[in-house]
Structure formats: structure tokens, C-alpha cells
Amino acid sequence: MNKPNLWTKDFIIVSVANFFLYFTFYLLIATVTVFATEKFHASPSLAGLASGIFIVGTLVGRLFAGKSIEQIGRKKILYTGFTFFLIITLLYFVVSSVSILLLIRLFHGAAFGLASTATGTIVSSIIPNERRGEGTGYYALSVTLAAAVGPFLGMYINQHVGFEMNLILCTILLGLSFLASLFMIIPKAEFTKEQLKNMNSFKLSNFFEPKAFSISFISLFIGLGYSSILSFLTSYAQEIKLVDVASFFFIVYAIVILASRPFTGRWFDQKGENFVVYPSLVLFAIGLWTLSQAHQGYFLLIAGAFVGLGYGTYSAAAQAIAIKVSPKHRMGLATSTYFIFLDFGLGVGPFLLGLFIPIIGFQKLYETMGVVVIACLILYYFLHGKNIGVRKSNQTESVQQ
Template structure:
């Protein structure tokens, strides 16, 4: 009898230990599932964004109209972010992800059928809305499968699918469109989106209804914006601000300075970003937010100054490595902190608030950069960007010291 009881006790203790280990496991089947879904979703986005302007002009749109068609996507995604965040916190995240991927597939199919600008404009807006919902929901959903103490590491690994799509997607989109036409490219994107939606049907997920879900839905500032992470959203937006400037003006800078093969800047950057995603999460979880973000902002500012004075391609390649290191560590750490700063019922609105900063930064970068370049030159533009990043670092440290002082006084 004693041996039986002793064996039962040992088994119970073993089960508890295994349960404890499982709660800390990161590479679970649902987590891998969501990485693949993210890869499929962002692959379509990266295939489209390099070709949509060409397609608009191919169906008799002017250059100005093509620019509007390209830009309305980001505006649509930005406008839907607050509502997406609120919806994520109130409704079933898995169902929202499925709906978003279906809508992305419908938008891509609409691209293939569009033979007039108004029709293309409509489906471009739909794509922006669906992508805004998808990106917000995906992050909120994947955090439910990441142990809290490994959140930075988990979000870093989760972004691997997005980085792979950045490396492959643009070139794949150009190849398919040039070799087979625009319609086959759009149909492939439709297929990828529907595959992602079907995969999500098999994702094991059960959402406990919170008290908030049982209440009548009220739209308030707190339900749309996570005020406690606004500063982190602004700082994260500075990385996107630099992205917008580099993406819009680097090729033109290369032509002006007669630097060949400038496209290598983006290829090298994507590879470095991929490498950063693999290990930076562990660094974030161990070293903390303040140190990582400060180093990231300094490195990014240096990369902007290097681009501003770059006389040859090698300078741009070094700047690309530095920029990707800064962005890869800075944005992940800030996004992770946004999620940690709120309770589980507000992960959606925290995620959308962070992305709002990124959307605004990505949009303002080319506008402000273009104005500065018109008045001065590319060097002044990139040095101004570096100065703004240093300014953001000062704001970040003031905020960190303020919040630290508050926590100490409370204790």
C-alpha cells in the first residue's frame, strides 16, 4: 500500500513538473502555426506593394493616381487600428484572424478583377482595413501562446515569418508579374490568404469570456488608445520614420552620387534583421528595456548620418547593418513592453496603439524628408532624421526616469 501511495505521489509530482515546463514552452504547435500564418499574410503584402503603382498605371491611371492608390493602403490601416484593437479585446481573436485573412484574399481577388481606377481604389482600401485588423489581431493572438517571462524572445521569433516575406516577397512579386502578368500574381496572393484562413480553423484556441465581453460595448478613449504606452508608440514610430525616409529616397541618393547596386542595402538589411529576430528576444528579456532601446536609437542615428555622407556602396552596406540592428532590437523591445504594460484584456488596444505610431512615422518620413531635401539636400535630410532620433532618445529616458521615480515613491 505504501509503495502504491508513494508511486502516486511521484507521478503527481512528475505531472506537475511537466505542466510547469509546458507553461514555459515556447515552440509549441500553435506558435509555429501562427508564424506560418504570418508568413503567408505578409508575403502577399510584400508581393503587392512593389507592383501596385505599376498596376494602377497599367489600367490608365496617372502617376499621381498611382501614388494615391499606393498610399491609401497605409491610411486605411491607420484609421482602422483603434477599432481593430478594441475588437481584439472584446471578440474571439481566432475568428477575427480568419475574417481578416478572408478579406485580404477578397481584396487580392478584387485587384485581379479591377480594370478601372475606382474599383482598384475600393479594393486597395479593403486591403488596408483587412491588413490593419490582421496585423493587430495576429500579435494579440500569438501572445496567448508565449510564456510571459519569454515575451520578448517569443515576439522576436514570431517576426521571422515577416522578415522572410520581406526578403522573398518583393522579388517574387516582380518576377511573377513580369513573367506571367499581374492577374496570376494577385490570384496567388488570394490563394495564400485563403490557405492562412483555413490553417487558422485548426488552431487550438478557447477564449474565456471576460467581464468586459459581457458588458455593452462602449467606445471610449481607453477602449481605442492605450494611453500608458503612447510614449513607446512614438519612440517606435521614429524607427518607422527612418524607414520611410530610406525607402523613399535611398535610390535617388544613389543616382545622384552615382553609387551602383544600391538595392543591396535592402537585401543586406533584411538578412541582418532576420538574424536579429533569432536571438535579440532573449537579450531583451534579460537586459531590460532601457539599455536595449538606448543602444538601438544610437545605432540607428549613426546609420542615418552614414547614409547622409556615404560616398560609396560599402558605406551604405555598413549603414544597412547598423540600421537593421537598431530597428530589429528597438522595435521588438518597445512592442514587447507595450504588451507587458497592460493586462491581458487590453493587449489588442496596446498592440494597435504601437502600430499607430509606426503607421504615422512611416507616412510622415517621406513627406518631411521630401520637404527638407527640396530646401537643402540629402545629407541635411538624413542628419535631421538622426537628430530627431536622438531627441526621441532624450524623451524616452526622461519618461523612463519619471516612471521609475513613480514606482519607487509608490513602494
């Protein structure tokens, strides 16, 4: 029996568009603090706010997109998000004060929330159900590669050419992505009158997908753990005098994900989510523990490999689970629910964990985050893992009836 085609024109376009979207996000979040400090002489706290306030805007954008995407239309939300994201990127060229920069960052985040929720929903409707794990895994590579390439290239350009060249690059890539998206055939969602009536009412379930809540709640804590690496790896590397090696951490991270993704996606589809999620959480915890013990360069790179196998695999699997357990007509809500929780963990993490670093230090921080991930493994079992057999049995009975 032939498997349905995954690598369609539409799948490739939406994956590339999502890559350039996240590439811009990661490039600017890694360089905007330097821009705020050098151009406006902003304090470290204000420069940090210029970076982090983007996440606040993203959460607002995702809340709106999740509730409205199926009523307004996936295509309209995508084009609106991309258009505003592109326009606001151009506003960085004329920013004249820190307060205006903060406002731009807030609206930029909201536009990103709209566009990225749209790309996630569209790709979920394009991927065949039989290849849900594999397709979501390959699509998630667009985020992984952006996270590895964006900060590296952004900091290099910033150092040798200047911040404006970063903005020019982002503008060109976003423009090309928008043009490419015009050639996509985007499936439309179909609703009954009762479904439309329920979706138009003002209630919590029209902002969040309840069936995706469990895996999204777990992802909040996983995002918290990963934020400890994103935010504090450089400072930790300076403390243990491994700054040169630390620059290769995310390169190893990305290479490992690229190598493992063809297998992990298929295992998700063929053997089920538990077969993928349990090992990924264990590997992520091992990666955090290895990082806490790093006193030689190779330890840091080994940690990068474990984190890639662990967090990289989990994040793709969790997104696939959120879609899998939710009704088809609520894909947009399931996508936004998952990313709202994950983004919240990534966004609040630097501030929350930063309060504990002066007390416990970086080593204990990463050890503690490893324990948190192990706790998430137990949480996953009770909230989702143990119910898979029961869910499959109920689905079989409903089909037979």
C-alpha cells in the same frame, strides 16, 4: 528551472500566417504603382496614392480591431480579416479603373488592419511572460523577412511574368495561411463585469491603450525615420549612382536581424528593455548617418547592417514593451495602439519628407533623420526608460502585500 516552451504549434502557425499577410502587403505596395501606371496610365501622384491609401485603410481597421477584438473574439476577428483580405485580393483581377483600384486598396488596407491586429494579439497571448522579449522578437521576424523578400520577389515577377502572377501567388499563400489558422488553439480573454462595461462605453481609452501610449508615440517618429529609407532609398541610390548595390540593402538588413534576434530577445527578458532599446536607437542613428555619407557600395551595405540592428531590434522591443506595460485583458488595444502610431509614421513619412527633399536633398534628409532618432532616445528616457526601476519596485511591493 526549465523555461516554458516557446515554439509551440500555435506560435509557428500564427507567425507563418503573419509572414504571408505582410508578404502580400509588401509585394503589392512595391508593384501596384507600376500596375496603375501601365494599365490605367495613372499619373505619378495617383499611382502613389494607390500605394499609400492602403495605410489609411489599415489605420481604420486597426482602430476597429483594437476596440472590438476582445469583445467579438480574437478568432472571429482573425477569420474575418483573413477572409476579406483574400476576397479583396481576388478583386484586383477584375479592376477596371483607377478609382475602383483606389477603393479596393482602401478596403484591402482595412482587412489587413483587422487580420494583422488579430495575429499580433493572438501571438501576445501565446508567448509565455518569461520569454516575452524573445518570443516577440522571433515573431517580428515574420514582418522583417516579408519586408525583405516581398518587394524583391514582387518586382522580379512583375518584370519577367507580370502583375497577375503576383496576385496568383498572393492568393495561394493567403489561402494556405487561412487553412492553417483553422488548426490554431486561440486563448480567450477573460473579463470581469466591470471590465466589460468599461470596454463597451464610447471613450478614447477604448480605442487606444493609455499605458502603451508612450512607447507608441516614440515609435511614430522611429517609423518616420524608417519611411525615409523605404520610400527614397532607390531615388537616393540613383543620385549617387549605386542602384545595383542598393538592391542588396534590405538583404543585408534581413540577414543582420536574423543573426542578432536570438540574442536581443533573450537580453530583453534577462536584462530588461533599456539594455536593448538604448543601443538599438544609437545604432539606427548611426545607420542613417552612414547612409547619408554613402559614396561607395560598401558604405550602403554597412548602413543596411546598422539599420537592421537598430530599427529591426527597436521595433520588436517596442512591441514587447507595449504588451508588457498594459493590462492582460487589453492586449488587443495595446497591439493596435502600437501599430497605429508606427503605421502612421510610416504612412505619413513619404508625403511629409518628400516636401523637404527638393529643399535639403537626400543627404541632409538622412542626417536629419539621424538627429530625430537621437532625440527619440532622449524622449524614451523621460517617457519610459527612467521609470523602469520605479515600476519594478511598485510591482514587488504589490506582490508582497
